[in-house]
Amino acid sequence: MAVVNAADKNPTVLRQLRYGNVERVLQVLRRQGPSSRADVATATGLSRTTLSGIVGQLLADGVVTEEPAGPPSGRGRPVHRLTLNPRSAQAIGIEVGRERITVAIANAAHEVTAFAGTHHAQRSGAREQAGAALELLRELAAREGIDLAGLGGVGIGTPGPGDTTGGPGDATGGPEDTTRGPADTTGATSPAAGVPRHRQTVADAVAEALDVPVLADNNTRLAALGEAIWGAARGAGDALHLTLSYGIGGGLVAGGLLFRGAQGAAGELGHISVDVDGPRCWCGGHGCLEQVAAVPALLRAAGRRSWGRFTQALAAGGETERAAVERAALAVGRALAAASSTANPRRIVLGGEVAELGPVFLGPVEDAFRRYTATRVQHGVELVPAALGERSGALGALALVFHESPLLAGYATAAAAAPEESAGEAATHAS
Amino acid sequence: MAVVNAADKNPTVLRQLRYGNVERVLQVLRRQGPSSRADVATATGLSRTTLSGIVGQLLADGVVTEEPAGPPSGRGRPVHRLTLNPRSAQAIGIEVGRERITVAIANAAHEVTAFAGTHHAQRSGAREQAGAALELLRELAAREGIDLAGLGGVGIGTPGPGDTTGGPGDATGGPEDTTRGPADTTGATSPAAGVPRHRQTVADAVAEALDVPVLADNNTRLAALGEAIWGAARGAGDALHLTLSYGIGGGLVAGGLLFRGAQGAAGELGHISVDVDGPRCWCGGHGCLEQVAAVPALLRAAGRRSWGRFTQALAAGGETERAAVERAALAVGRALAAASSTANPRRIVLGGEVAELGPVFLGPVEDAFRRYTATRVQHGVELVPAALGERSGALGALALVFHESPLLAGYATAAAAAPEESAGEAATHAS
Numbered sequence: 001m002a003v004v005n006a007a008d009k010n011p012t013v014l015r016q017l018r019y020g021n022v023e024r025v026l027q028v029l030r031r032q033g034p035s036s037r038a039d040v041a042t043a044t045g046l047s048r049t050t051l052s053g054i055v056g057q058l059l060a061d062g063v064v065t066e067e068p069a070g071p072p073s074g075r076g077r078p079v080h081r082l083t084l085n086p087r088s089a090q091a092i093g094i095e096v097g098r099e100r101i102t103v104a105i106a107n108a109a110h111e112v113t114a115f116a117g118t119h120h121a122q123r124s125g126a127r128e129q130a131g132a133a134l135e136l137l138r139e140l141a142a143r144e145g146i147d148l149a150g151l152g153g154v155g156i157g158t159p160g161p162g163d164t165t166g167g168p169g170d171a172t173g174g175p176e177d178t179t180r181g182p183a184d185t186t187g188a189t190s191p192a193a194g195v196p197r198h199r200q201t202v203a204d205a206v207a208e209a210l211d212v213p214v215l216a217d218n219n220t221r222l223a224a225l226g227e228a229i230w231g232a233a234r235g236a237g238d239a240l241h242l243t244l245s246y247g248i249g250g251g252l253v254a255g256g257l258l259f260r261g262a263q264g265a266a267g268e269l270g271h272i273s274v275d276v277d278g279p280r281c282w283c284g285g286h287g288c289l290e291q292v293a294a295v296p297a298l299l300r301a302a303g304r305r306s307w308g309r310f311t312q313a314l315a316a317g318g319e320t321e322r323a324a325v326e327r328a329a330l331a332v333g334r335a336l337a338a339a340s341s342t343a344n345p346r347r348i349v350l351g352g353e354v355a356e357l358g359p360v361f362l363g364p365v366e367d368a369f370r371r372y373t374a375t376r377v378q379h380g381v382e383l384v385p386a387a388l389g390e391r392s393g394a395l396g397a398l399a400l401v402f403h404e405s406p407l408l409a410g411y412a413t414a415a416a417a418a419p420e421e422s423a424g425e426a427a428t429h430a431s
Numbered sequence: 432m433a434v435v436n437a438a439d440k441n442p443t444v445l446r447q448l449r450y451g452n453v454e455r456v457l458q459v460l461r462r463q464g465p466s467s468r469a470d471v472a473t474a475t476g477l478s479r480t481t482l483s484g485i486v487g488q489l490l491a492d493g494v495v496t497e498e499p500a501g502p503p504s505g506r507g508r509p510v511h512r513l514t515l516n517p518r519s520a521q522a523i524g525i526e527v528g529r530e531r532i533t534v535a536i537a538n539a540a541h542e543v544t545a546f547a548g549t550h551h552a553q554r555s556g557a558r559e560q561a562g563a564a565l566e567l568l569r570e571l572a573a574r575e576g577i578d579l580a581g582l583g584g585v586g587i588g589t590p591g592p593g594d595t596t597g598g599p600g601d602a603t604g605g606p607e608d609t610t611r612g613p614a615d616t617t618g619a620t621s622p623a624a625g626v627p628r629h630r631q632t633v634a635d636a637v638a639e640a641l642d643v644p645v646l647a648d649n650n651t652r653l654a655a656l657g658e659a660i661w662g663a664a665r666g667a668g669d670a671l672h673l674t675l676s677y678g679i680g681g682g683l684v685a686g687g688l689l690f691r692g693a694q695g696a697a698g699e700l701g702h703i704s705v706d707v708d709g710p711r712c713w714c715g716g717h718g719c720l721e722q723v724a725a726v727p728a729l730l731r732a733a734g735r736r737s738w739g740r741f742t743q744a745l746a747a748g749g750e751t752e753r754a755a756v757e758r759a760a761l762a763v764g765r766a767l768a769a770a771s772s773t774a775n776p777r778r779i780v781l782g783g784e785v786a787e788l789g790p791v792f793l794g795p796v797e798d799a800f801r802r803y804t805a806t807r808v809q810h811g812v813e814l815v816p817a818a819l820g821e822r823s824g825a826l827g828a829l830a831l832v833f834h835e836s837p838l839l840a841g842y843a844t845a846a847a848a849a850p851e852e853s854a855g856e857a858a859t860h861a862s
Contacts, residue, residue: 021476041478045452045477045478045481046476046477046478046481047472047476047477047478047479048478050476236693237693238692238693238697240773252773252774254685254690259685259774260775261669261774261775261776261777262667262668262669262775262776262777262811262812263775263807263808263810263811264775265772265775265805265807265808266669266773266774266775267773267775268772268775268805268808269772269773271772271804271805271808272768272769272772272773273765273768273769273803276761276765281805283805283806283807284804284805284806284807284809285768285802285803285804285805285806286802286803287803288805330707334704334707335769337703337704337716338703338704338766338769338770338773339769339772339773341696341699341700341702341703341770342671342683342697342698342700342703342769342770342773342774343683343690343692343697343773343774344691344692344693344694344695344696344697344698344699345692345693346692346693371716371717372704372716372717372718373702373715373716374696374699374702374712374714374715374716374719375714375715375716376694376696376714376715377694377696377699377702378715379694380693380694381693
């Protein structure tokens with residue numbers, strides 16, 4: 001007889017049960033608003049001892065507050081109510097991108113309470129960039145009166161393996177376009193490598209400064225998550241994201257959660273082969289989408305040196321530019337069709353410079369996508385432009401903390417079907 | 432400010448918490464073996480009242496038993512211990528396929544305790560087939576001494592939308608090959624339809640007879656789940672499954688769970704377009720893999736009428752057959768490469784008549800797959816033949832119950848990373 005019982009082999013199950021209890025208490029407070037300890041005990045089924053320990057820790061961390069519900073009635077002690085503390089930061093999202101650093105802060109009620117962005121100094125290293133991000137965060141928290149003591153984690157997005165959004169100075173499409181400008185000073189970003197050194201350095205510096213769990217991932221993939229929770233794929237549950245820039249990167253969101261796959265390469269739609277006779281790609285494949293539809297490929301096809309010139313010529317009716325765009329659009333549409341036959345998303349989000357060409361590109365993408373997709377799939381999927389712009393990476397990093405921080409296990413359920421409200425109204429400061 | 436708090440809008444959260452408590456109790460019993468109520472209370476943190484209600488229900492359902500742990504020591508009452516009842520069926524899986532009915536039974540410890548299969552009567556309808564499945568189930572339970580009173584659900588797999596494994600009598604590849612022989616008497620199986628009437632009829636009959644939740648899905652997709660939990664993709668977590676038969680169907684397993692996507696079309700790899708100039712497919716797409724690599728396509732390419740003749744000619748060195756097989760293999764390899772760039776599985780399982788050709792087909796599939804896949808992805812993925820044969824559908828249906836029955840919510844975690852043991856040793860009776 002086969003015993004299929006992973007719990008037997010999994011020493012973390014009881015730990016998960018304990019973290020799960022913390023989440024259950026927070027879930028009741030989010031759901032029911034201010035509640036007495038007795039109400040929370042009833043809703044969760046937890047014992048007085050267990051509940052008392054959890055509430056004690058949450059009060060000590062400043063995540064919840066406890067106050068009398070009103071003047072004492074009669075002889076008994078006043079009833080106290082537990083409330084989520086809206087001024088306590090529970091999660092922070094940071095993107096250290098090629099040119100910009102962005103920071104977002106959220107509280108235990110999953111409200112994005114503040115956002116800020118800044119350009120980082122040219123040629124700065126990973127440590128300097130981490131320092132700049134921490135400074136930006138502390139300024140923002142001070143200005144908004146946000147308490148950082150109860151943090152459950154920090155999410156960080158940086159370029160690197162999995163990411164193929166190359167630098168504007170490199171129009172070759174070769175392997176070197178994964179080392180992209182000042183944000184990436186290590187060169188250790190071949191697709192077979194582990195965590196890039198730049199990302200590790202930033203993560204270590206932030207973890208040390210704030211003394212909380214840090215989760216780091218590729219920034220394009222986090223943009224996919226950001227769009228899924230707060231942007232163009234909000235409420236879609238299952239979504240594909242494609243960033244068409246100097247490289248082509250993407251992400252797959254399943255049930256509102258980032259789906260990485262076995263080697264963390266899920267959603268790498270830029271390396272779907274669209275040409276059986278195509279040349280070898282730096283990734284090791286042949287005839288990859290990136291070789292046809294990324295900015296460098298379009299520039300090559302039209303004999304242009306800069307994206308500005310390319311878009312000007314396209315707007316002026318340039319035939320060569322238009323043909324290159326249509327060829328790229330056919331390839332993108334076919335790759336999205338193959339990806340949709342695999343993952344069957346409800347929404348496909350297109351971002352990056354090439355997508356920003358607008359209808360001249362997106363129209364033929366949609367035509368090709370529908371031609372090469374089963375009717376059943378066609379009817380249920382929308383292709384939409386990205387909505388969050390420069391905010392997507394930091395917001396995705398924030399969502400990553402809620403989904404995956406060991407201190408916040410269990411948030412996944414709540415975030416999986418995000419409500420149709422916008423994060424765009426959070427307090428914002430650009431410097 | 433954006434409040435991302437799905438719990439506020441989700442009335443089922445408290446119900447899930449309650450079902451979750453039942454699962455937590457079972458998880459402790461599976462993990463720790465026979466346990467006193469005090470031990471269970473400590474491990475779960477549940478209150479005496481909550482625990483008492485749950486244990487009472489589990490005892491009434493026969494899912495657990497409670498016995499003295501030994502002779503009374505000293506003056507006190509003897510300590511009682513709760514134990515999972517190995518003779519109580521918790522889940523049943525049924526496949527009503529084109530030609531066969533198969534049934535599998537598992538207990539609360541996730542052990543597959545019995546399996547049986549039978550051919551169903553030619554030209555029988557859905558009600559007759561449901562009756563035959565129930566009869567097979569009751570005979571099997573009686574013979575093995577299995578109690579059906581504590582059932583948490585029944586899973587059922589049948590052909591139908593999502594399924595494209597056509598019938599051997601139909602070599603056209605047209606839309607009519609989704610109505611396939613006696614198992615499917617409705618014709619209501621176009622890819623745009625909802626639940627096929629045949630599946631609904633079988634599911635209704637079983638639900639009425641056994642009075643438990645019934646979950647039904649496409650049998651090819653369930654085969655993917657069966658292979659992932661108990662077969663060739665066991666322990667892989669993320670897996671793709673491709674069945675190459677008279678049609679081409681598939682399934683995507685993510686984190687050990689079936690992944691369906693927005694319209695339940697995830698894993699439909701037979702409708703990835705492999706030919707930009709290919710003809711329109713019955714699915715609505717163009718140049719689909721199924722038009723090149725399914726049995727009817729191979730027969731057409733070689734001018735053969737039956738699969739037996741085709742394989743004989745191939746074995747005898749037939750050039751036309753070999754060329755058709757290699758063309759199919761290139762297309763399959765490229766489609767699997769595109770699917771892997773999207774979902775990045777750890778294992779890809781190939782089943783069905785075409786895969787059963789063996790190395791003459793699987794060799795060139797692997798070559799093409801590796802040529803068109805990023806090095807990073809290539810290194811971490813295995814292509815393997817299916818392992819469960821006719822058992823895969825019923826075992827997948829069983830896993831579906833553990834993962835998704837509303838009475839068993841929470842099993843997902845335990846089943847997601849199934850241990851490396853085989854279900855093949857379960858008691859088996861073929862009739």
